[in-house]
Amino acid sequence: MKRLNNIELFAGAGGLVDGFEQTGNFNLLAAVEWLEPQVRTLVRRLESKYGDREASSKVLHFDVQRTEELFVGWKNDPNFGDGEGLDTFIESQQVDVISGGPPCQAYSLAGRIRDENGMRNDYRNYLFESYIKIVSRYKPKLIVFENVEGILSAIPTGELITDLIRNSLQKEGYEIIDDLRKYALLDLTEYGVPQNRKRVIIVGIRKDSNNVDYQKILKIFYNKLLPKKKSDRKYTVRDAIADLPPIYPLKEPIKRVAYENNSGINGHTSRFHSKRDQEIFYSLAKDIEDGNFVYKSSEALIELYYQKTGKKTNVHKYHVLRWDEPSNTIPAHLKKDGLRHIHPDSRQRRSITVREAARLQTFDDDFEFNESQGANFEMIGNAVPPLFAKKLGEVIPTLLNLTEKIERQQQEPVS
Known part of the structure; x- marks a missing residue:
């Protein structure tokens, strides 16, 4: 099976990357992270565990909010030095998956309680905009967006963050599940993680046909494909x-x-x-x-x-x-x-x-x-727990194959 080319944003130490790498289903083109300890940790992991000799260059130490420089490269930056942009690593290659989740503190319920303004003025509320700019440039077939449960109720501007994300992705030609709380809010103890950890896992599909019911495909993913990876018991x-x-x-x-x-x-x-x-x-x-x-x-x-x-x-x-x-x-x-x-x-x-x-x-x-x-x-x-990330990474290719099979059957491209 052909490995899927992926880009990881907000990579952190690489919990999601590590799970994906364990599957053997992915070819990491690049990862982006702005905190230096996390960058060093991820590079060491890719080199020592997966023998990735290009890890030190493909893990980009840079601020994802500076998207134009992130694409083409930067020089003499006081915080990030010199760096080649994402375009250098992508070149003419097809990007199949973009994954990652913006820092969650601005969406967390605990963070909003502690902050006198309810985190309404926190810049991290809008990091998803940088994520979407990168999606817009490389047009992956699938996206994976992970965050805390609090993102479902975060309203920094009078409008739900999830509605802003949904509308922005729709403008770029992507579909996400219609009811995020019902389908995308997952209890990770059900997947073998020995920790009470609920996370919102938003999977988006690029719509390449007018005749395909993408909501139906997404419901197959959340109701059938991913649940097959649940554990037989809860770990302690x-x-x-x-x-x-x-x-x-x-x-x-x-x-x-x-x-x-x-x-x-x-x-x-x-x-x-x-x-x-x-x-x-x-x-x-x-x-x-x-x-x-x-x-x-x-x-x-x-x-x-x-x-x-x-x-x-x-x-x-x-x-x-x-x-x-x-x-x-x-x-x-x-x-x-x-x-x-x-x-x-x-x-x-x-x-x-x-x-x-x-x-x-x-x-x-x-x-x-x-x-x-x-x-x-x-x-x-x-981090995303690597065990859950591995299970997610095991079903992503199945979702991609299913989507492309249904699209081929329809044969009518978006005009």
């Missing part, structure tokens, strides 16, 4: 991280090191936690282990925070992972603290490590994270 925290070596606290911290941290496993070291926080983590995890559930309610957790810190808050700060359930969502916020991702073993008295977060996001252990701890947590939290 225990499935994901129980076999990793435990990391216990030191009796006395040495400067900013408070844990043994001698596993030798990439990313499996604990961040620093004070004695006070260690005591809180122990109490919370032991409460669950003993079956007492004293801290089950938000009110009890808020009161505990006040007792331990002397500070008042309206939102509880703590959450202990449950061994026999999927974890709560792994967010980019983990770069700031791990209070809502406390390890379930009370003896370890810590939050989860980079490697544990990566496991819960279904990154393979040979996917290395060698940047700062904060950058590692951020790129893991923002």
Whole structure:
């Protein structure tokens, strides 16, 4: 089978790219990412895992909003140096798939709650416009657009973001599913991801015939093709991280090191936690282990925070992972603290490590994270789980073949 030429936008560390690469169905022409740690991580992965000798050039370190320069190249930029544009990598090749999802913070419900303007003025609301400009230039047959559930309710300008996206794609000749909440909002625990993570997966098809019912094809994709990839059970925290070596606290911290941290496993070291926080983590995890559930309610957790810190808050700060359930969502916020991702073993008295977060996001252990701890947590939290990406990448060729078969049967091109 011919591999599909794809471009990845907002690539991050490459969760979506990695899943697609695992299938063997894709030929990555180029990827675009503007944060340097993510670029380095993706390049290392493509080189070490997939033997891609062109990875360092085809992963473009640049701002996707500067689309004209992105197409033709840039020179002497203070942030991005010199770079060849996408046109150089595409040349005369057909682009089959463009994939990616703009940064999600402006669409997330939590982000809108924290921001006094409800994120209405956040530039990230409009990054989809750059995505569509690139779609317009290269005209792929299929697009894949991933984002958080909050995108379904984001209204920064008085109009739903999803309506703006739909209308913009229609103008470029693409069709997306008519009811995104019904069809495109997916629970990734159903696909083997050991983490409560709902994501909107928007697949678009370029309309090359007047007589084809593209909504029917899209419904086949969402109702039949993709569901075939669902797992037979839900995977848990225990499935994901129980076999990793435990990391216990030191009796006395040495400067900013408070844990043994001698596993030798990439990313499996604990961040620093004070004695006070260690005591809180122990109490919370032991409460669950003993079956007492004293801290089950938000009110009890808020009161505990006040007792331990002397500070008042309206939102509880703590959450202990449950061994026999999927974890709560792994967010980019983990770069700031791990209070809502406390390890379930009370003896370890810590939050989860980079490697544990990566496991819960279904990154393979040979996917290395060698940047700062904060950058590692951020790129893991923002990623598409590679396991889900692989399953998606396995059905994309089937969708493409089905679409082209139906179009050939109709034989009337768009005038």
